[in-house]
Amino acid sequence: MEIHNLMEDLVVETVNELFDAGAKGSSGGWCTCKQCRMDVACFVLNRVKPEYVLSSRGVAYSETDYGEKLQRGADIACLVKEGWAQINAAPRPNHARLYGDECQDVPAGPVFNIRPIMGRLFNGATFEPIVDSKVSLISESGLVKMMDSNWTNPYPLAKNTNGTFTFWPFPVSSVEVGERRRFAFTVSASPDGFEELSHYVELEVVSEATAVCQFSLQAVHRLQDLYVFAK
Ligand SMILES: [Zn+2]
Structure with missing residues (x-):
């Protein structure tokens, strides 16, 4: 439910x-x-x-x-x-303004479509959203590659999105349809003057025949609200 x-x-x-x-x-x-x-x-x-x-x-x-x-x-x-x-x-930095078919260079054949990840970052003392900072999505091999150049990692937090950040990881090749794999990520942020935040995220993904290129808010994995605390 x-x-x-x-x-x-x-x-x-x-x-x-x-x-x-x-x-x-x-x-x-x-x-x-x-x-x-x-x-x-x-x-x-x-x-x-x-x-x-x-x-x-x-x-x-x-x-x-x-x-x-x-x-x-x-x-x-x-x-x-x-x-x-x-x-x-006030477009985000590196905003590529891509139009049309953005589903390019995705792997052919079965893939793990990793759901977009969304969260919000707040000041733990004032509950105000954190702005003018960056949030990164990291896996064991480093910064996670994003779906296309409109999605940036690190993600710049902007005033007009109230501390919200989103990541849409690039699909990962799979051997066959129906393969099940756990993907582990760390959401990391260290705004100036605050203790570093490291939040662990694990997503279980079943591979599908083709890459999903249509963004859907319904498919988004929402994180609990995250808080950082002054040093
Ligand atoms: Zn745009």
Whole structure:
């Protein structure tokens, strides 16, 4: 049984609609890449009240008043535009602005598709999000390679995403479909003036026939909130 936030569906859907329309030319040159979609979705989700349901009961929207639903849709579209404007005005460093088919150079044949990993980093004393610092995803062979150049590792924490960081590891070749493997990672951060943070993450992955290139917020592995403490 899993707890699911209905607002995620609505926000992701709205972001994709507006960005898809933008990609056809109405965005005024604003970036429409997956990373920006993700950043804008985080921006909006941090500003709307979540609506939790048990996923075993289906994800159909609860029967709410039609007018209320319309108003909520309009509010979210407004927030998406606001977030998009902010993120576009201050793009993350190394932001490559890739368009089109980003699923290039992925291994052919069976692969382990490692889910995107998302978390937030806070100051343990004030509970304020950490900004102006970096978070790294490390495996035993070093910094983990990301899906494409829009995903950076280390990940720069920015003011407009409230301490949120995301990683999307590059798929790993497998011998045959259905192979099961555990992937161990460390989320590492050492903001100036704080004790170093090392958070262990283990994901079990079953290999699939092809690489998954379509980013899905539903597939994201969410970490517990992480905290750093002043030295
Ligand atoms: Zn972008």
